[in-house]
Amino acid sequence: MDIAPATARAELTFRDATEDDVPALVRLVESAYRGDASRAGWTTEADILKGRRTDADGVRGIIVDPSGRVLIAEQEGETVACCQLEHRGRAAYFGMFAVRPGLQGAGLGKVIIAEAERTARSDWGVDEMHMTVISVREELIAWYERRGYRRTGELTPFPYGDERFGVPQRDDLAFELLVKRL
Template identity: 65%
Template sequence: MAADLTFRPATAADVPALAELVESAYRGEASQVGWTTEAHLLDGQRTDPETLAATLAAPGTVVLLAELDGLLVACCTVEQRTPGAYFGMFSVRPTLQGGGLGKAVLAEAERYVRSEWAATELEMTVIVQREELIAWYERRGFRRTGELSPFPYGNERFGMPKRPDLAFEKLVKAL
């Protein structure tokens, strides 16, 4: 698979396909095919075309796309933050999860932020209730910081929570 996998920065023309990919990986019935779903924690949308377009236009932010034989199969966002970078919106097509594609995308994101921004660390936030996902990141060198931030209850742009105790934890990886 890796030989046919290519990476490139997203453009405005990619927004519709990008929105579909992100939604399929996180929410709704399609997401439940994969193991990274948030559908048991949140209803509603994960993102929308307007938010994605704003992300693409933000200075110091790049959405990296992974394509397999020309088909969009994964993505992530990296944001420049001195001395490191933020990693987010990590999405892998649910039917392709578990086959090493996520590892390849994470490796490309790390390579990109080191080479483009001389980043020395990568940080992210993960919903603390997603223990299996946090364990996956820990196996890839991220460490839990214990730094929690509240879930933005009442802001449907982040989804509609199905439980009252959601919070984000910051994870960090030295590059």
């Protein structure tokens, strides 16, 4: 598959993550969502959540879980994006989606989400993809809606007090379920 980032043209390849990829995946996810580095892209959560987005144990747990996988996108041998896929009966869950901040906005995310959907359909025969997004992330939700996801209005409370999900900077956070028929 070929993708043309803003500054260069490089082939994009996909593979399943292994435990050896954990450190690089943690760095990628943290850089896309937290701290000043995340501000280079548009997916930052730095203004609504401080602290960590994930850790090595959490990423390793997803990789070794037999019901899921972490899909890695590489350009020229470097990890540039990832996402979690988890088989949940007739649906797949899509999460931990991260694109290197300097490459965001170049169309890479569209390619990765399309590959994740194709993979879930072909490997698991699912007919829906589910994800949860922080409900105040209107720009991000709009991006997913342009990819065919619909808001369900089904909200799950944000786990305030559980720093594995970050340290909230506001008191109105919740996760909203988004669904797409595949």
